[in-house]
Amino acid sequence: EVIDVASGFTQGWEFLASDNILYFKPKSVRMGGSGQEGRTMEPTAGTWDTNLMVRTNRRMYDFDLKLLSSAGNSGKALQNQRVAYRVEFQYPEDEAASRAKASEKAKTQVKLDEKVAPRNWAYSMQVGDASDGIAPTMAYDDGRFTYLKFPNNRDFPSVFLVAADKSESLVNTHVEKDVLVIQRVAREMVLRLGNAVVGVYNDKYDIDGVPPTDGTTVPGVKRVIVGGKQE
Structure with missing residues (x-):
């Protein structure tokens, strides 16, 4: 500058x-x-x-x-x-450092984009009246997140964690292609969209799950703090 x-x-x-x-x-x-x-x-x-x-x-x-x-x-x-x-x-040392940084970033992104192997497919559900539209066709978890797949062209429901006292709390989610990724693994969750409701049950719930390593669950990727921001 x-x-x-x-x-x-x-x-x-x-x-x-x-x-x-x-x-x-x-x-x-x-x-x-x-x-x-x-x-x-x-x-x-x-x-x-x-x-x-x-x-x-x-x-x-x-x-x-x-x-x-x-x-x-x-x-x-x-x-x-x-x-x-x-x-x-043009400075060779700067260009080399820039290429190395770009290469490392690309390798990290490849690892992040790789699908984590499923650990548990043992899920069941209870579908409420007139709630087939939000019933998932596939469910599994990787010990860290829960993954639900729905039929095409459907609105994704909101996801609530069901506690031992049956109280519900909203859970963070994000979408990867056509799969709803729930950022938790739980024994019981509820899907809601309007009046539709579906209960999702983890029949082989592992309370320990997969602990994060270096701040992330992706092997070979480490989360560091740079300038007050996580990378």
């Missing part, structure tokens, strides 16, 4: 910094003083040369700015190896 810009002829050049990009161009200079009629000097090749120092949050740069004239009367830009309309710096 560009932090500061300095030049020996700031009156004759216009600078504009935007993030890690610096734009600049020559500009006319208004001349004149007390008792003298003011006049304007236009940018002229050979007289507008100056130095340029750029400080970023990582490095310092020094440049020579030279204003070149157009070639002859044709108006074509001067074909000269010294002319640069855009200068871009």
